[in-house]
Amino acid sequence: MSPYEAILLTIITASTPLLLAAIGELVVERSGVLNLGIEGMMVMGAVCGFAAAHVTGSAWLGVITATFAGIATSLLFGLLTQTLMTNQVATGLAITLLGLGLSGLIGSGFVGLPGVKLANVAIPWLSDLPYVGRLLFGQDPLVYVSISLTVGVAYVLNHTRMGLVIRAVGQNHASAHALGYRVVAVRYACIAFGGATSGLAGAYLSLVYTPQWIENMTAGRGWIALALVVFSTWLPARLAAGAYLFGGVWILGLYAQGMGVGIPSQLLSSLPYIATILALVIISTNRRLSLINTPASLGKGFVPDR
């Protein structure tokens, strides 16, 4: 394998959890809900996925468990914000704090235990093609899941009736309600979808990226995914580009550390966070770009009249 292939492969590995978490949140925000709890749902996915895989020995069971852990955590968020009308910002923070604590408690028995790695795809002949074989046909399955999800979300949002309803609910929930759409139900479904992809993103960390359980192993990725959604101006294609760009920054720091350049390792480790802030500044400066797609009802609760 040539070095350029190796670098591209690691970039994709670093980007996939960001893309998975962000594509779900994109749908959630398109439906007008701001779920700041990605970090919490992700870390719950990571620990439950690891635990299930470790106990059963099957990485796939881990992936499925992680997805459901993400959904369960997101439904807690849904219950509070959609049914009990709590503040979405504060509730998202609560989900993150709860998720970090609960995952630590669940994971305290799993620290340092060997994990199960999700095997890479191997297609005879295709995966062995020179230069592009590993890159296109030999990744782990979740990479393909993340890309299909992105394409699927783009298609559903822009070309289907379901997507139209989701966008209508996010743009103007009062009108959507008047037209007879069930605003709260649509939002619950979107929140659950966001939970599922965040759970998958967590599973990616504990079953592919570093197949073990480390406390707080999400390391702020959930927050970076949130920033990515803003950066993408709520467009799936731009989201994917942003995710790979960020994965690149993450890996750039790691490689520079490995090569021993004379820059403190802490500065290199902080690159993704600095890049996130810069990206947000750049995108926010362009008001037209950032306002054009912002769901008008983002973060506002909806109580139907009786």
Added chain:
Amino acid sequence: MQLILEKRAQASSIMNLWSPVLAIFLTIVMGGLIFAMMGKPPLTALYLYFIDPLTSWWSIEEVLVKAGPLVLIGVGLAVCFKANVWNIGAEGQLTIGALMGAMVPVLWGEWQSPLALLAMLCLGALGGALFGLIPAWLKTRFGVNEILTSLMLVYIAQLLLDWVVRGPWKDPQGYNFPKSVSFEGWHLLPIWGDGRMHAGLLISLLAAVLLFWIMRHTLKGFEIKVVGSAPRAGAFAGFSHTKMVWFCFALSGGLAGLAGLIELAGPIGQLQPNISPSYGFTAIIVAFLGRLNPLGVIFAGILLAISYIGGEGIQIELGISSKITQMFQGMLLFFILMCDTLILYRLKWISTKPNQHSAGYI
């Protein structure tokens, strides 16, 4: 029959007081269930967690020492959240405040006078305030969401601290441990009791009382409440939203920075990679549990301090992971938000039978 939420004509002031009590009760019940699920005796565990820390003077002191930074950061955040400004990066502001204040003992170690301590306190507050102003500036100048930037800055601040204590500010005589020189003399806060209670606690108390007075009796306090609850009305009244964002971040950042410095000059006594058990994040819960009211924050700070000490206690006594603390804290915030629904809404049973009076319509 179906249970629904019905909006109250006006916010219930009774529920505003009872909601945190209900939330604490639910947290305790849920906590007991979790202990039982883990195969631990629930009542013993709950006693060790919530009551035992208050049964000896030694642990009461420990609770107060932990409550100090929580209250100091919590009152700042309470004002922020009241104004609808979301600073969730207090942990980073705490870190930078501690770093700035530590300049005095590390760089000018010979300067021993009460003024040195005063300079440390001022530098701590200044560092936190300046660091807090970064998200404020990004928000008001470029329109960047302050939640994301203030949180990203936490990671950056912690990495900066890590670099400083492992690099330029490492104690040359420290056997290569990642620690600065130990603070001495006037670089430490005055202490009393058996040596753990320190003057920083007075600063926390003072800050809470002062902010309570400002919120209740000054124009600034009124402005904060108006801008937070009715931004349009605030704009018509001539209150500047930009200035409010800057004020809130400078205040909460400054208090967080001060809290960080007090931790260094009080219980810790030197700069090290870990200076706070997530005080900056726990203070968010403190602010909400304290009803965003500076005096309420004092009680909330003490309760969450108990959760730290209780968590350590049951770790030793029952062998439960100390992560239980963070879970209890998250659960508490969760239940507070849930119970707060009852301030604006009331629960009501309605009949699900088709309403006969409306049969003629549509």
